[in-house]
Amino acid sequence: MKxxxxxxxxxxxxxxxxxxxxxxxxFKAAEPKVLERVNEVILADLRAEDILDKEVEEILKSHSVEGQKIDYRKMFNMVKGKLARERGLTL
Structure with missing residues (x-):
C-alpha cells in the first residue's frame, strides 16, 4: 500500500x-462515523490498486517482459491503465 x-x-x-x-x-451522521467511512473508502481503493499492481506484475512476468529491451515501468503503467479502464477503476 502506498x-x-x-x-x-x-x-x-x-x-x-x-x-x-x-x-x-x-453531516447526516456523526462526524466520527463519516471520518471512519472516508478512511474505509480510501483504504479499499488502495487495496484494489495493490491487487491490480500484483496482477500486472504477474502478467508481465508471464510474458517475460523483464528480460527484454522494453521499459518495464512504461509497460507496467500501460497494462495497469488498460486493466483499470476495463474494470472501471479510477487511479
Missing part, C-alpha cells in the same frame, strides 16, 4: 476539515 493507515487517517481528516471549513458538507 500510504500507511495513519497517513490515510490524516488525509481523511484533512478532506473533512477542508469541506467543513468551506461549508461544502452537511
Amino acid at each position: 500510504l500507511s493507515k495513519e497517513q490515510v487517517e490524516k488525509v481523511s481528516a484533512l478532506i473533512i476539515d477542508k469541506l467543513k471549513g468551506k461549508d461544502l458538507i452537511v
Whole structure:
C-alpha cells in the first residue's frame, strides 16, 4: 500500500476539515462515523490498486517482459491503465 493507515487517517481528516471549513458538507451522521467511512473508502481503493499492481506484475512476468529491451515501468503503467479502464477503476 502506498500510504500507511495513519497517513490515510490524516488525509481523511484533512478532506473533512477542508469541506467543513468551506461549508461544502452537511453531516447526516456523526462526524466520527463519516471520518471512519472516508478512511474505509480510501483504504479499499488502495487495496484494489495493490491487487491490480500484483496482477500486472504477474502478467508481465508471464510474458517475460523483464528480460527484454522494453521499459518495464512504461509497460507496467500501460497494462495497469488498460486493466483499470476495463474494470472501471479510477487511479
